Amino acid sequence: MENGVGAPGRAKIGVRHLRTDKWWISPLISVVVLLSFIAYSTWRAFENDFYYVDHLVSPFYSPCLATSCPPEAAILGTPFGDWWTLSPALLILVFPLGFRLTCYYYRKTYYRAFWMSPSACAVAEPHKKYTGETRQPLLLQNSHRYFFFAGLIFNIILTYDAIIAFKNPAGEWGHMSVGTLVLLANAIFLWMYSLSCHSCRHAVGGRLKHFSAHPFRYKMWTFVSTLNPHHPKFAWVSLIGVALCDLYVRSVATGQITNFYIF
Amino acid sequence: MGYLASMRIWRGNSADGQLEEHKVEVGDGEVVLDVIHRLQATQTPDLAVRWNCKAGKCGSCSVEINGKPRLMCMTRMNTFAEDETVTVTPLRAFPVIKDLVTDVSFNYQKAREIPAFKGPENLKPGEYRMAQVDVQRSQEFRKCIECFLCQDTCHVIRDHEENKPQFAGPRFFIRIAELDMHPLDQLNRTKAAQEEHGLGMCNITKCCTDVCPEHIKITDNAIIPMKERVVDKKYDPLVWLGNTISRRKSD
Ligand code: SF4
Ligand code: SF4
Ligand code: FES
Ligand code: FES
Numbered sequence: 001m002e003n004g005v006g007a008p009g010r011a012k013i014g015v016r017h018l019r020t021d022k023w024w025i026s027p028l029i030s031v032v033v034l035l036s037f038i039a040y041s042t043w044r045a046f047e048n049d050f051y052y053v054d055h056l057v058s059p060f061y062s063p064c065l066a067t068s069c070p071p072e073a074a075i076l077g078t079p080f081g082d083w084w085t086l087s088p089a090l091l092i093l094v095f096p097l098g099f100r101l102t103c104y105y106y107r108k109t110y111y112r113a114f115w116m117s118p119s120a121c122a123v124a125e126p127h128k129k130y131t132g133e134t135r136q137p138l139l140l141q142n143s144h145r146y147f148f149f150a151g152l153i154f155n156i157i158l159t160y161d162a163i164i165a166f167k168n169p170a171g172e173w174g175h176m177s178v179g180t181l182v183l184l185a186n187a188i189f190l191w192m193y194s195l196s197c198h199s200c201r202h203a204v205g206g207r208l209k210h211f212s213a214h215p216f217r218y219k220m221w222t223f224v225s226t227l228n229p230h231h232p233k234f235a236w237v238s239l240i241g242v243a244l245c246d247l248y249v250r251s252v253a254t255g256q257i258t259n260f261y262i263f
Numbered sequence: 264m265g266y267l268a269s270m271r272i273w274r275g276n277s278a279d280g281q282l283e284e285h286k287v288e289v290g291d292g293e294v295v296l297d298v299i300h301r302l303q304a305t306q307t308p309d310l311a312v313r314w315n316c317k318a319g320k321c322g323s324c325s326v327e328i329n330g331k332p333r334l335m336c337m338t339r340m341n342t343f344a345e346d347e348t349v350t351v352t353p354l355r356a357f358p359v360i361k362d363l364v365t366d367v368s369f370n371y372q373k374a375r376e377i378p379a380f381k382g383p384e385n386l387k388p389g390e391y392r393m394a395q396v397d398v399q400r401s402q403e404f405r406k407c408i409e410c411f412l413c414q415d416t417c418h419v420i421r422d423h424e425e426n427k428p429q430f431a432g433p434r435f436f437i438r439i440a441e442l443d444m445h446p447l448d449q450l451n452r453t454k455a456a457q458e459e460h461g462l463g464m465c466n467i468t469k470c471c472t473d474v475c476p477e478h479i480k481i482t483d484n485a486i487i488p489m490k491e492r493v494v495d496k497k498y499d500p501l502v503w504l505g506n507t508i509s510r511r512k513s514d
Contacts, residue, residue, distance in 0.1 A: 004422035009277050009358035011365075018330030018350050104467055104487050111466045118418040121470035122330055122355070130423045132464030142498040145491075198483070202491035209446050212394035228483065 005124050016124040023120035030113035033236070040243055048087035050253035051246075054169040056179040057161045058249040059186055059242050064088045075160060095154060096242075099147035104198045105235050107141060145199040155194055159187045168261065177261045179252060186245040189238035196227035196234050265290045266345050270298060272310070273352040276361050282350065289340050295351065296324055296335035299363075311362035319476055322410030326363050327352045332412040332474045356414065356421040369420075370411050373431045377438055377460070381449045393446050401441040403484060406477040407434060413471035413481060419464045430461035433471035433481045440485035443492065453492045462489055 005013070017023075044051075044060055051058035052073045064073040065080050066088035080091060100106050111117050118125040133141055162183040168175035194200065205221025208214055227234075252259045268289045271282045287302050296314055303310045315321040317336045324335040329343075329350050343349050357365040382391060413433040414420070420427050431439070439460060443452040456462040467490075469482045479485075495502045 003424055005355045007424040010355060011273055011275065011353045011359040012280050013273065013282070013352055013355065018327065018352065020329045020347075020350075104490075107466065108468050111468050117466060118422065118468065118470065121416050121473050122327065122332060122421070125418055125422050127422075130419065130426065130464070132419060132461075132466050134463035139498070142490075142494045145494065145499065198487045199491060202488060206488050206491060207495060209397070209444060211396040211400070212446075218396060229480075 003128065017120075017122055019120070019123060023123060027113035027116075027119050030109050033240075034110070034113070037239060037243055041246075044246055044250070045089040045093060046087055048089070050250045051089070053249065053253035054179075054259065055164050055167045055171070056177075056183065056249050056252060056259065057164070058246045059158055059161070059183075060089045060246050062161050063092065063157050065091050072164070075157065075164075092154075095147065095150045098143070099151045100235075100239070102141050102144035102147055103235065104144070105232050145203065148194065148197050148199040148203075151190075151194050151197075155187065155190050158183070158190060162187045175261055176263055177259045179248060179259045182245050182248045186238075186241050189234065189241040192227065193231070193234040193238040195224060196231040198228065198231070200224055201228050268298060268340065268343075268345070269348040270302065271348050271350040272299075272302070272307075272363070273350075274307075274310070274362050275359070277359055280359070280362075282352070284348075293340050294336055295328055295333075295338045295340060295349065298340060298349075299335060299351065311360070311364045313364045320408055322408035325354055325410045325412050325415065327355060327415075332416045334410060334412070334476050337476055354411070354415040356417070357411075367411050367414075369427060370409070370414055370432070370434065373435050374438070376431065377435055377442075378450055380442055380445065382447050383449060386447075391447055397446040400484075401444045403479055404437040404441040406479055407437060408477060409434065410476060412474045412476065416470045416474045417465075418468070418470065419461070419466075426461070426464060430464050433465070433486065435460065436462060436465070436489060437479060437481055437485040440489050443489065453489070453496045456489050457493045457497060462486070462493060465490075 005016070041060065044058075051061035052064070052070045055072060057064070057073045061069075061073060063076040064070070065076060065078060066084045067078045067080070067082050068085075069078060069088055084091065112119055116125055117127060117130065133139065162180065165180040165183045166176060167173055168177075201221065201224045204224050205211065205214065205217040208217060208221075211218040211221070251257045265288050267286045270285050270287050272285060274280055274283050285302055285306055287298050287306070289298055296317060299310070299312055303312065312324075314324040314336065316323070319334055319337040322334075325332065326335055327333070328335070328338055332354065335351070340349075351363065353359045353363045354365045354367070357367050357369060360366050382388065411434060417432055419430050420432065436456070439452050439456050442448050442450070443456070465486055467482055467486060471481045472479070472483070475481060
């Protein structure tokens with residue numbers, strides 16, 4: 001402890017921190033939830049099955065771009081042709097993954113929970129040196145806005161999937177099942193997550209100095225600013241939502257549960 | 264009514280020091296500063312402590328209570344159990360002078376490194392005209408009482424003394440943001456924020472926001488918007504291209 005709180009001149013207290021509350025709970029929960037999500041989504045992305053049933057598409061596999069996709073799931077066609085024989089989920093994975101990895105809120109979460117930099121406020125971090133986000137690979141965090149825009153396209157696609165889910169197994173419109181509600185909720189959570197994003201807030205108006213000269217953008221900025229404080233909540237709800245949505249589609253596709261039709 | 268609280272107070276100077284236990288009387292509705300004053304009046308007359316307003320507005324009484332950076336005058340004793348030992352230490356990111364008093368001149372140095380507001384050449388002070396919506400965004404940052412709790416808790420310097428020269432700290436990021444968002448300020452502060460004041464070292468882990476007694480949303484409303492502006496100016500090829508081609512006035 002030569003450096004940091006043990007640096008010469010500072011009060012000699014001799015311990016890393018004096019916090020008496022359970023400061024380690026929150027990073028621990030983050031680790032457990034994120035690792036569970038990574039484990040589940042990796043397994044599902046490689047499983048390459050049970051992602052489509054009766055007009056319900058799993059969000060992990062949408063848009064489905066490989067030739068092996070069922071036609072109803074391949075709403076953007078199959079531009080990859082025959083040579084792609086692995087799971088079609090792997091073709092699109094980078095977008096949602098990149099979006100969440102570069103998200104300002106997830107950055108906070110994993111810097112704290114995994115990198116322990118710092119695990120909690122006023123708890124000394126274990127690292128000798130620290131350069132923050134000034135070097136590669138962390139300079140890549142600056143690409144967040146590109147992933148945000150890509151995320152909007154995914155939101156549109158997943159919203160379309162939710163609309164398709166208003167068909168019954170025979171393909172007739174005007175029906176609604178529990179699966180419809182699940183997909184709909186998933187799409188709404190993802191929209192809330194995207195619209196509360198800091199890059200979104202910047203793009204719609206945050207970059208301006210003269211709100212008075214741009215009244216419409218000021219309105220949009222004000223709207224996004226009301227959502228923005230809830231971004232962490234939307235981040236967790238939409239993450240768990242995507243996994244549960246996929247699990248629902250899988251359970252129906254494997255026949256473990258029946259998709260109940262409300263009308 | 265009152266009870267006897269166990270207080271553990273750090274006593275010492277820059278060479279050495281230790282935590283000392285004392286039993287001190289606590290009355291109804293008292294804050295930690297009251298108890299420290301009673302300790303000073305009854306048991307340790309030479310205990311050094313800095314305070315001024317006792318109203319959470321002067322920013323003098325910053326210390327760490329049970330390991331958390333806080334104002335002594337705004338921390339009520341009834342937030343602790345009566346049998347709990349309450350530990351009070353000086354701020355741990357700055358050099359200690361004596362007991363609970365630290366030398367916070369690092370912050371005054373950083374304040375001097377940020378150029379003051381610079382208005383348009385053709386306008387004299389008094390001729391500035393601004394719409395309320397243009398200035399209200401940065402009014403939040405004017406609430407700062409300069410308690411430096413955010414600076415103290417920021418791991419960039421708290422845990423890494425060697426980062427002090429190149430890192431201004433959260434209190435000064437809100438100052439830069441305030442000026443950068445000002446409709447009449449003429450200086451280019453975005454690049455300077457990254458290149459001279461160390462904005463890139465912040466990893467947005469939000470401890471500054473967590474401890475700010477004025478509840479300024481330092482990370483969400485100042486640091487992240489400034490990071491986005493830095494991306495515009497330094498890292499985003501499309502924004503750069505757009506600005507070059509259209510020569511638009513983009514703000
Ligand atoms: S958010 Fe940034 S400035 Fe604030 S405490 Fe964390 S690292 Fe420091
Ligand atoms: S921003 Fe908040 S914590 Fe930091 S010096 Fe100002 S009032 Fe104190
Ligand atoms: S998605 Fe979290 S900040 Fe953009
Ligand atoms: S004495 Fe002024 S803020 Fe506490």
